[in-house]
Amino acid sequence: MTYDLTTIGEGQIRFTCERGERLQTARSLRFTAAGSEANVSGLLSELGRSTAWTTKLPKGELADKIALEYSAVGVDMSHVVMTDHGRVALYFLEPGEFPLPGKVTYDREYTPFRDIVPEEFNWDALLDTRVVFLTGITAALTDNTARVVRYFADAAAERGVDIALDVNFRSLLWSGEKAREVLEPIARTASILFCSRSDARIVFGIDGEGVDSSHALREEMGVPTVVSTDGRNGTYLSTAEGDKTYEIRSVPVIDRPGAGDSFVAGTLHGWLDGDVDRGIQMGTKVAQFALTHHGDLTHVRAAELEGSLSSDIVR
Numbered sequence: 001m002t003y004d005l006t007t008i009g010e011g012q013i014r015f016t017c018e019r020g021e022r023l024q025t026a027r028s029l030r031f032t033a034a035g036s037e038a039n040v041s042g043l044l045s046e047l048g049r050s051t052a053w054t055t056k057l058p059k060g061e062l063a064d065k066i067a068l069e070y071s072a073v074g075v076d077m078s079h080v081v082m083t084d085h086g087r088v089a090l091y092f093l094e095p096g097e098f099p100l101p102g103k104v105t106y107d108r109e110y111t112p113f114r115d116i117v118p119e120e121f122n123w124d125a126l127l128d129t130r131v132v133f134l135t136g137i138t139a140a141l142t143d144n145t146a147r148v149v150r151y152f153a154d155a156a157a158e159r160g161v162d163i164a165l166d167v168n169f170r171s172l173l174w175s176g177e178k179a180r181e182v183l184e185p186i187a188r189t190a191s192i193l194f195c196s197r198s199d200a201r202i203v204f205g206i207d208g209e210g211v212d213s214s215h216a217l218r219e220e221m222g223v224p225t226v227v228s229t230d231g232r233n234g235t236y237l238s239t240a241e242g243d244k245t246y247e248i249r250s251v252p253v254i255d256r257p258g259a260g261d262s263f264v265a266g267t268l269h270g271w272l273d274g275d276v277d278r279g280i281q282m283g284t285k286v287a288q289f290a291l292t293h294h295g296d297l298t299h300v301r302a303a304e305l306e307g308s309l310s311s312d313i314v315r
């Protein structure tokens with residue numbers, strides 16, 4: 001098997017206001033690469049896994065910036081489709097400061113990625129993997145991207161390759177109803193489903209207390225493993241062996257985006273070794289690390305993660 005994980009998603013550039021600034025009046029913006037699937041493959045690659053991320057990008061400086069951030073940590077980008085035309089997706093973030101909530105402004109219309117078709121990608125290479133990772137963000141963009149995500153999922157299921165699905169609901173991109181229509185058939189073929197408690201309610205209409213929500217989602221979708229975050233209330237795991245709740249410790253936040261993807265990457269790191277419980281502990285830790293530095297991509301070495309987990313146990 002060539003890869004531990006392969007994935008597809010839109011590469012973007014994130015422009016972030018400095019603390020205390022609003023977008024309309026900001027004079028400078030921090031400029032970093034972004035993309036849920038790229039983030040997950042990037043962190044897993046740093047932790048020693050072999051990963052490939054594919055996307056479609058217009059040739060030029062901005063695409064080079066995205067490619068450089070993720071290939072620098074070892075993500076195989078040799079299956080990325082490059083085109084002479086089009087523009088790179090952007091998004092702008094006001095991080096928000098209590099009591100003002102954070103705000104995302106997307107500028108991702110008319111990108112080549114929105115028009116992708118299955119024939120453009122090298123599926124033989126992308127299916128030579130232990131797990132295919134898919135998210136609701138990519139499925140939400142256009143009918144084309146939804147079709148490609150479904151194609152990837154069906155091809156993986158046909159070949160007996162595991163599927164990990166992160167619902168990752170974005171209300172700016174689609175409705176809960178549409179998300180359910182597109183994601184439910186994929187969720188039903190997944191081996192591991194990531195779905196926050198709030199997404200379970202919005203997308204699947206499941207509204208249990210705490211881990212009961214994850215348990216109900218697992219039974220409803222017939223998925224072996226469901227992992228759910230629930231803000232500061234905790235993280236939940238539901239498997240056929242039982243349900244478990246994990247406590248969350250608040251840490252200071254330098255930059256929030258990417259923490260959720262890091263949690264997913266850490267959890268998959270353990271899950272790939274057959275230990276999802278340890279995976280959630282790793283995911284929780286790397287998500288905390290993610291909050292300490294700028295950029296979507298979390299930079300953590302395997303030894304730092306190990307050291308930090310063992311010092312937790314000693315304490």
Ligand SMILES: O=C(O)C(=O)C[C@H](O)[C@H](O)COP(=O)(O)O
Pocket residue numbers: 014034035036037039137170256257258259260261262296
């Ligand atoms: O495409 C979008 O809509 C995105 O939101 C891309 C984001 O930069 C990451 O996916 C971060 O997401 P979290 O790790 O959950 O903070």
